[in-house]
Amino acid sequence: xxxxxxxxxxxxxxxxxxxxxxxxxxxxxxxxxxxxxxxxxxxxxxxxxxxxxxxxxxxxxxxxxxxxxxxxxxxxxxxxxxxxxxxxxxxxxxxxxxxxxxxxxxxxxxxxxxxxxxxxxxxxxxxxxxxxxxxxxxxxxxxxxxxxxxxxxxxxxxxxxxxxxxxxxxxxxxxxxxxxxxxxxxxxxxxxxxxxxxxxxxxxxxxxxxxxxxxxxxxxxxxxxxxxxxxxxxxxxxxxxxxxxxxxxxxxxxxxxxxxxxxxxxxxxxxxxxxxxxxxxxxxxxxxxxxxxxxxxxxxxxxxxxxxxxxxxxxxxxxxxxxxxxxxxxxxxxxxxxxxxxxxxxxxxxxxxxxxxxxxxxxxxxxxxxxxxxxxxxxxxxxxxxxxxxxxxxxxxxxxxxxxxxxxxxxxxx
Numbered sequence: 361x362x363x364x365x366x367x368x369x370x371x372x373x374x375x376x377x378x379x380x381x382x383x384x385x386x387x388x389x390x391x392x393x394x395x396x397x398x399x400x401x402x403x404x405x406x407x408x409x410x411x412x413x414x415x416x417x418x419x420x421x422x423x424x425x426x427x428x429x430x431x432x433x434x435x436x437x438x439x440x441x442x443x444x445x446x447x448x449x450x451x452x453x454x455x456x457x458x459x460x461x462x463x464x465x466x467x468x469x470x471x472x473x474x475x476x477x478x479x480x481x482x483x484x485x486x487x488x489x490x491x492x493x494x495x496x497x498x499x500x501x502x503x504x505x506x507x508x509x510x511x512x513x514x515x516x517x518x519x520x521x522x523x524x525x526x527x528x529x530x531x532x533x534x535x536x537x538x539x540x541x542x543x544x545x546x547x548x549x550x551x552x553x554x555x556x557x558x559x560x561x562x563x564x565x566x567x568x569x570x571x572x573x574x575x576x577x578x579x580x581x582x583x584x585x586x587x588x589x590x591x592x593x594x595x596x597x598x599x600x601x602x603x604x605x606x607x608x609x610x611x612x613x614x615x616x617x618x619x620x621x622x623x624x625x626x627x628x629x630x631x632x633x634x635x636x637x638x639x640x641x642x643x644x645x646x647x648x649x650x651x652x653x654x655x656x657x658x659x660x661x662x663x664x665x666x667x668x669x670x671x672x673x674x675x676x677x678x679x680x681x682x683x684x685x686x687x688x689x690x691x692x693x694x695x696x697x698x699x700x701x702x703x704x705x706x707x708x709x710x711x712x713x714x715x716x717x718x719x720x721x722x723x724x725x726x727x728x729x730x731x732x733x734x735x736x737x738x739x740x741x742x743x744x745x746x747x748x749x750x751x752x753x754x755x756x757x758x759x760x761x762x763x764x765x766x767x768x769x770x771x772x773x774x
Contacts, residue, residue: 533616
């Protein structure tokens with residue numbers, strides 16, 4: 361059965377370091393976005409050194425995956441002087457596209473990395489067709505739209521911009537309380553500048569009031585019996601609405617999360633990969649992939665601004681963490697005998713799930729294992745240790761054994 365869409369959008373996944381890049385690539389990304397050790401908006405993601413970056417590009421290109429590199433901070437004078445050399449290094453490493461927000465950085469990218477496409481960062485807050493068209497006229501091949509746009513607004517931008525201009529939008533991950541992430545709160549409160557990749561997320565803090573004449577007495581800011589989170593936001597999740605995202609003409613669907621785990625990169629990328637493929641082919645979506653996004657650490661999901669103003673979320677700001685990686689498969693023989701590396705301890709007899717690259721998740725009971733010397737093993741305990749286990753069937757390398765674990769922080773009690 362053929363689907364009704366003429367073009368399948370790119371699936372763009374986060375790659376905060378080499379492990380996360382491998383996960384994103386093997387679990388189905390069409391492209392990954394990453395950063396060098398400077399000029400990127402995620403200072404704490406790990407990122408890639410000048411030596412690592414060519415290896416990352418080589419691995420991605422070897423699997424037919426494009427690499428986009430962020431250069432989307434707002435550089436100061438001294439940084440602008442260093443930027444040409446950085447741009448040349450990125451081009452020499454084989455990066456396919458540069459993500460920029462500053463007009464000066466955009467101009468320098470065209471001069472010092474002419475073989476790289478130039479994508480306009482969401483930090484530029486492109487929210488209308490005139491802005492998008494202006495960037496295209498200057499030489500941009502893609503704009504990453506402001507996160508505050510509705511589907512109707514995106515449709516209008518698509519209709520009123522050149523077809524050659526690609527449109528990208530975030531479809532999954534954390535939302536920011538400030539417009540397109542342009543916030544000074546972290547800088548003011550902690551000295552860590554959100555616009556230079558070091559956001560401390562003070563919008564997630566739990567705030568109380570203190571009255572001037574009652575020092576040391578803290579009063580909760582009540583919204584209901586649980587209190588209020590005055591700048592809180594849920595995580596975006598559009599996996600149930602991929603057809604609508606395709607319908608408005610988006611060229612790239614972007615997953616947020618360079619600072620999140622390799623497990624997150626794998627599971628969310630794999631889930632969207634299968635849903636995009638099903639929707640494009642006109643097949644019913646296999647709900648097991650929809651369920652996968654519930655298996656990663658996340659705040660409660662919402663659909664962002666796509667269907668209108670999302671409203672404020674007052675309940676809590678905690679993450680939902682109900683699953684934990686037990687081990688990663690390094691090698692598996694045809695009969696299911698696998699070599700694994702331990703992440704978190706578990707025991708024979710427990711119920712576990714296995715998920716992997718293009719592998720539909722399945723549950724099984726953990727059998728008795730054996731250590732590196734072939735001795736019986738009931739409970740591997742040392743993180744990083746290698747051990748062997750017979751799985752119910754063969755699985756690809758970098759498949760993950762996970763276990764149900766209640767790791768969520770409890771709700772605040774009044």
